[in-house]
Amino acid sequence: MSQTRHAALMADPRIAEARALIQSALAEHRSAVTAVCGPDPALAADYDASVEAIGQIRGRGLFFPYLGSGLGNGPYVELDDGSIKLDFISGIGVHGWGHGDAGITDAAIDAALQDTIMQGNLQQNTVSLEVGKLLVDGANRWQSDGRFSHCFLTTTGAMANENAYKILLQNKAPASRALAFAGNFSGRTLGMCWVTDKAANRVGVPQTIQTDYIPHFNPDRPEVSTRRALYKLERLLARYPGQHALMSFELVLGEGGYYAGTTEFYRALMQRCKDAGIAVHVDEVQTFGRTTEMYAFQHFGLDDLVDVVSVGKVTQVCATVFTNAVNPKPGLLSQTFTGATAAFHAAKVIIEGLRDGGFYGDSGRNVQLHNHFVAGIKGIGERHPGWVKGPFGVGAMVGFTPFGGDPAKNKALLAQMYKDGLLGFTAGKNPTRMRFLMPLGVVTEAQIDDAVRILEISMAAVA
Ligand SMILES: Cc1ncc(COP(=O)(O)O)c(C=O)c1O
Structure with a gap:
């Protein structure tokens, strides 16, 4: 059977030998790091x-x-x-x-034996496909008939969110406003610092995205949380009719203090957004991998309502995963780098580890x-x-x-x-x-x- 020259390199017994040597040295030296201690x-x-x-x-x-x-x-x-x-x-x-x-080091060795340091849009290796597919398949709960079709890779969580916003703003142009939770953190780019609910993070930065805030779930008053959030949403919809393109959902507020809502709370808000023609974006840059399902929107049973999801952090490579219905026009998304080759190889090991490791x-x-x-x-x-x-x-x-x-x-x-x-x-x-x-x-x-x-x-x- 025919194989690439790179496959022949990877099958060279000297690679396996070198890998084993590196791994045994690493294991030996790692074993000296097992308890907290002060400086030398x-x-x-x-x-x-x-x-x-x-x-x-x-x-x-x-x-x-x-x-x-x-x-x-x-x-x-x-x-x-x-x-x-x-x-x-x-x-x-x-x-x-x-x-x-050891597994991540192995991935980095694989990456070191690739021909380039960075993956990009113009030239990328097959690992890009593998990572993108894992993220889309995971969003579809590994079923072939899921709603998610596409994954655009990028370098940071804020950029994954930027891309989500661009997709959804283009889809609903000229609507230009966004809805997000009070206390959310979405990143610090020119766009995202105006979504993040922290005024100190945008001092002196001209306004880019007009964001209206919805109160998140209040664990001390669960019974009124949904009513209060829906009331606020109704008022904003009436005040800015047809002007909201999307609502961003940070399902467990990370920077905001680890507040989580309930399925009933999120479904009510998402459904109302959908009824008003407002797309649903879920920011999973912090939650991805960490709940009872790979995606937190799955943990809360929201699969049927989500249009776009952003992931980052534990994934090593960040990404915007979206349905075919919102696939943007050519020219909207691209960038020189999508991530380092080592990050891609580590991403593959980690996402497969999450899928197969009994986490959920x-x-x-x-x-x-x-x-x-x-x-x-x-x-x-x-x-x-x-x-x-x-x-x-x-x-x-x-x-x-x-x-x-x-x-x-x-x-x-x-x-x-x-x-x-x-x-x-x-x-x-x-x-x-x-x-x-x-x-x-x-x-x-x-x-x-x-x-x-x-x-x-x-x-x-x-x-
Ligand atoms: C929920 C959430 N969204 C977006 C971001 C921004 O990610 P990055 O710092 O990689 O740009 C963060 C980072 O803390 C986050 O927690």
Whole structure:
């Protein structure tokens, strides 16, 4: 049977031999990264200088003084000062397979043996097709008769959203307004900073997209949430008749504080949008992979109502997945890069891992991780009344409100956790929450216990 010259390269026994050597060295060195520890004093001075220098180059200091060395083991990661942190934020959801994973390294070796560093629109390798197909097939629940047909790949979550907006604005031109949830985060591009519900992120930027905000689900008043949101939607539809092209749904508010709605809440809003000729966009840049289904719109049973979905972060390559009914005219979407070849190869491993790894369903891995982590955080609350409200979130997105949600206290806790070796991140405001995006693909229950142990120590230090 005929094969390409590249296939012959990949079948060369020297490649397998080199791969095995790299993997055995990696396994050996990774095994030294298994628990949180402080910096090596001999490396600390250079490290501090590098942290200072990167702040200078960026024009702004780092949020955490974090510079990785390049070695990690699951959720444990070595920094360049020799310290080891327990990473339960994963670059805000990116490193879903943790640090230094053998499968991802293997994917990077495959990528290194490809001819180019970047994939693009003009020239791309077959891996682009494989990743796009996985995302479309996953959106169709692996059935051949699903509604989703197309996937446009890109480099960032904000660009995936930009492309979704361009598709849906073109479809409903000249309608130019968008609807989105209050508290949503959609990215920081020229367009998306006007959708993201945070005025501080667009200071001095001229308005690009006129966005009207709908209140998200309020867990303290579930019975009135749907009525309140529908009422607001009706008022906006009456005020701007025919002017909305789309509504964006961030189904679990990420930056906004890990608020999740219900199927009934989302279906009511989506159906009303559809009735008004307004397309439904779901922003899954943070939720993808982490709920009880691969896509959060599937978790909430919204498959029949969604027109366009954006994914990112854990997928490594970002994408806009859409139905044929909204396929845009030529010229609307294109860009030089769609992602690095290594990102594409890693994307394939991760999405296949999510598909085949038992993550989904009511007793899938994501639910097991969620329950274990939630039980641990609740345990802290039981031992220390007043420290914990919640926990909140869905699947492998877990957050809670520490100390009544006081922003200053939460900031102090975040810094203390960093010092103690646990990486998390804050979310929302009034109350401010602490959130975790654990590396769902590799994290173990014992490592979750380690995170809870450190969290309790950090909370005690700032209580
Ligand atoms: C829900 C959501 N949408 C969009 C984005 C923007 O993604 P990126 O930072 O890759 O541009 C983010 C990033 O945090 C996000 O959480």
